[in-house]
Amino acid sequence: MSTRLKRVHWPHLALLAVLPAWFAVTRGLAPELRLAGWLAIAFAVLGVSERLLPFRRDWQADQRGLRRDATVLSLNTVVDSALGATLAAVASRWPGGESAWPLSMQVLAGLALGELLAYAMHRASHGENWLWRVHVLHHRPERLNVANALTAHPLNAAWDKLAHVLPMLVLGFGEEAVVAVTLFTLTQGLVVHANVAGTIGPLNLLLGSAELHRLHHGIDERQAGNYGTAVPWWDLVFGTFRSRAVPAAVGVYAPARYPGEHAVTALLALPFTRHRGSGPTEG
Numbered sequence: 001m002s003t004r005l006k007r008v009h010w011p012h013l014a015l016l017a018v019l020p021a022w023f024a025v026t027r028g029l030a031p032e033l034r035l036a037g038w039l040a041i042a043f044a045v046l047g048v049s050e051r052l053l054p055f056r057r058d059w060q061a062d063q064r065g066l067r068r069d070a071t072v073l074s075l076n077t078v079v080d081s082a083l084g085a086t087l088a089a090v091a092s093r094w095p096g097g098e099s100a101w102p103l104s105m106q107v108l109a110g111l112a113l114g115e116l117l118a119y120a121m122h123r124a125s126h127g128e129n130w131l132w133r134v135h136v137l138h139h140r141p142e143r144l145n146v147a148n149a150l151t152a153h154p155l156n157a158a159w160d161k162l163a164h165v166l167p168m169l170v171l172g173f174g175e176e177a178v179v180a181v182t183l184f185t186l187t188q189g190l191v192v193h194a195n196v197a198g199t200i201g202p203l204n205l206l207l208g209s210a211e212l213h214r215l216h217h218g219i220d221e222r223q224a225g226n227y228g229t230a231v232p233w234w235d236l237v238f239g240t241f242r243s244r245a246v247p248a249a250v251g252v253y254a255p256a257r258y259p260g261e262h263a264v265t266a267l268l269a270l271p272f273t274r275h276r277g278s279g280p281t282e283g
Helices: 002-006 010-025 031-052 063-092 103-124 130-139 154-170 175-191 201-205 210-217 233-238 264-272
Strands: none
Touching: 010 031, 010 175, 031 175, 063 154, 063 264, 103 130, 103 154, 103 175, 103 233, 130 154, 130 264, 154 175
């Protein structure tokens, strides 16, 4: 395991290196096309990397897992499209006007504020509360890989999108800033879940990474933390940053208290039904 962690996570660094070029050459295209195209590229790169450089071979996606992940992704695509259209309509009528800040400042501020709200919601979702019943779908898989990176309850996907977009909408940031932040957070969301060996070393203090996020999905309560996905900034500020460990397993602490990891209908219904699995996992 230590040998794996010493290997540089080249797919992560390569995707981030190419992302600015994608952002530049796709200007003029509809935001949906820019995001969908990059999503396909990132999935392909990480999917191949999982086969060639797996962190754990027993975490490779299987057919049942892929069917679950495809079903949930389809639902979330509909939710994301509807929410995106609603936010676009609100933005077109927003009275504040467009920000005069340079694009770089809009991107940095939008990322920091969006990640703060996402951090707060994510941390609140790991408690003895209804939010956990929504969030458990994302933690239920017992294999961590790029296929289930976007496997989350539609309500979870909706509030995560709102957390990242609303601050930029309120501040009047332009479409290019929103696209840039969304491309970055999308890339990070895929990379940190991918079953690819390697480390980004000191960059763990600046960027979210697979080695950090695996701890968040781990079943050891002592390793609980790392609620930031794209960046670890707020974990560092609020004392929930965790590193220098490798989870023995991922999932939930007491799986028998919850529907099975492939029981999509039951997991989607969990927030709206009485179920014995009301307790949290902090991992």
